[in-house]
Amino acid sequence: MVYDRGVPESLLSAIRAEAKDDAQFSPAEGAPGDVAKVLLSAAKSGLSAVHLVAGDPFGHESVVKEVQAVARTAVHFEVIPGIGQAEGVAAYAGVPLPGVRIAADVDDVTSLDFDALAGAAQKGSFAVAVDAGDLAAVRDGLLASGVEPGVPVAVTGDGTGETQYTTTSTVDSFVAAALGFTGRVVLTVGAEVGERDALSWWENRPLYGWKVLVPRTKEQAGAMSARLRAYGAIPCEVPTIAVEPPRTPAQMERAVKGLVDGRYAWVVFTSVNAVRAVWEKFAEHGLDARHFGGVKIACIGEATAEAVRAFGIQPEMIPAGEQSSEGLLAEFSPHDEILDPVGRVLLPRADIATETLAAGLIERGWEVDDVTAYRTVRAAPPPAEIRDAIKSGGFDAVLFTSSSTVRNLVGIAGKPHARTVVAVIGPKTAETAIEFGLRVDTQPQNASVPDLVEALAEYALELREKLAAMPAKQRRGSKVQGPTALRFR
CATH class of the missing domain: 3.40.50.10090 (Rossmann fold)
Known part of the structure; x- marks a missing residue:
């Protein structure tokens, strides 16, 4: 398998976990013909060869040339369509692109037709996926083509990922607003950017960006972690008990x-x-x-x-x-x-x-x-970086499902920081947490994993409301300052 640099590491990790032991993985590097040679060599030796593309394969000129090179041989091939990065991330950012629009995944910004983009911005909106380092060139091209400086712009980094982050500004200021963004970003320009406040759904989930410590074995943590991810959290599983x-x-x-x-x-x-x-x-x-x-x-x-x-x-x-x-x-x-x-x-x-x-x-x-x-x-203590994060407030919340998980987590990793939200599954677990000097923030009425996660999500919404009501000067350093993963964006 060769893969584009825009493919999320989480996806690659999932593929590696299910691949055969002798499966080979490498980034797609070089000219289209070079990538085609790698794939053809593997296919001719009897292997299944895959190029995993970030977005729609035929939305990238380089991939089209690569497929054309393969088509000139006798090797059978398939193309599985996908959603282009630009329009997919725009949807995840809550920016609609209705009607006739332009959405493009751009490898080389010098190939952009800025006059066409300017026309699209006048009629509605457009979205392009570019490297963060090319944002200034895109801004200059748009302004030179007559796009008004005050036209709304949204820039989204880590699109569709656990830490997706969108900043909204205007054509003349989006480069400064996106300072610190790296890798591939999606730039959405036009009046529809104004719909984002009402339509942003991915980044508005209750636990979005929260790093949540799950002190359970991987076998036991699966359902809890999946439910946390559905609410937008980033679970970190740390076994505290070995059976x-x-x-x-x-x-x-x-x-x-x-x-x-x-x-x-x-x-x-x-x-x-x-x-x-x-x-x-x-x-x-x-x-x-x-x-x-x-x-x-x-x-x-x-x-x-x-x-x-x-x-x-x-x-x-x-x-x-x-x-x-x-x-x-x-x-x-x-x-x-x-x-x-x-x-x-x-x-x-x-x-x-x-x-x-x-x-x-x-x-x-x-x-x-x-x-x-x-x-x-x-269980054995977790790695040093996990222990440090637990004690220094690197986790937004910790979920305890039994008294033994409380005792063992404190024993192998130390007591969670006072800023960390503590959620417990029931009264006995709450008693143990208090005995160890922890403050219990939330507890469900019914002692079950789904109800425990739901209780944390409801608590997070309460904190969000408090954060929104606080003066800006009071937010930093406050317990309700926002999720760790996004706090310093």
């Missing part, structure tokens, strides 16, 4: 045998890790969901319930209210010897789990097998 098997497997072996033999009336799962531990033990013995026949399942948390459903079983009980031991106990019926001749409950949990749930079930007349299904150990 390991119990030191001795005897307890779990007896528990699995008891499930198969009908020894239990209920299995209570308190976490996804507990579900995985039991499923893995079942798999070791060649068992599947059919061997759960007659056993009822209770789950704390929707994520835990989803893990059970993935095994082909529908849980009988999920607390309607608080997703905690107390919430489950509030709905768990006392043991009745007539209705429940099998009066035993299996409770597979972590080695550090509290006694609240087991004690509550015993009080309700149940016999409880409280089994260590897995051990949680403190």
Whole structure:
């Protein structure tokens, strides 16, 4: 694969993660014929060859010449159309380009027809993607072609990216307004730039530009990080807990045998890790969901319930209210010897789990097998730059999903800076955070990952409103000064 310099690194990283081990990646360098030779050489040796273009392939003259060179050979090729960078980024910036317009991805500004651009600016708007270093040349060309100095202009850097940033000004001032922009930028000129205040959607998401610390393993953080990105945040996953098997497997072996033999009336799962531990033990013995026949399942948390459903079983009980031991106990019926001749409950949990749930079930007349299904150990410390960012306020927010994530994050990386917004999933986690000297800023009514992210998004909107109402002199240094990723643009 050869790729254009405008292709986002995040996209390349995702491709590398799924590519074969011997896949080769290199930037598209040199003349179109040189790039074509690289692709043809790979194709003729039996490989699949791809040129990943930033924008629409046929929107770049150099790529057109490259395809023409390939077409002169016997090698089969395909062209997959894309959205041009100029019009795509303009849409992400909230600037419409209705009707007949000009939108171009420009490799060489000397090829621009400034008279045509001036005509487009008079009738509506146009957008061009250029290098930031060429902005002054574009300004001079527009003014020389008769474009009025006061015509509105939007300049967007890192278009469609996590830190996309748009500045609005006029033809005579956009170079100064875009000072500090690097790489490819999109310049949108014309009356429609005035629509941006109402139509800007990408940069107006609640958590846009927020760097959010997610102290979970990559396996557990996936859903949370995806939801954060949907709100515009930049998640950083830092494992604080490593999950390991119990030191001795005897307890779990007896528990699995008891499930198969009908020894239990209920299995209570308190976490996804507990579900995985039991499923893995079942798999070791060649068992599947059919061997759960007659056993009822209770789950704390929707994520835990989803893990059970993935095994082909529908849980009988999920607390309607608080997703905690107390919430489950509030709905768990006392043991009745007539209705429940099998009066035993299996409770597979972590080695550090509290006694609240087991004690509550015993009080309700149940016999409880409280089994260590897995051990949680403190993960290795994150890299130095992550630790420094945590302690210096480099993260806008941190999300805690359990008391152990609070304890372990502070243990391996230090306490988050006072400026960092702290969001916790439930009351027990909040208590632990306060014990460690943290200020809890927001907590959802329901203890679930979606609700936790939603609570942070709502809190961010409140901060945005406070920021907008503050005098400019008070904003810098304030806790509500804005997201870290964009603060010093």
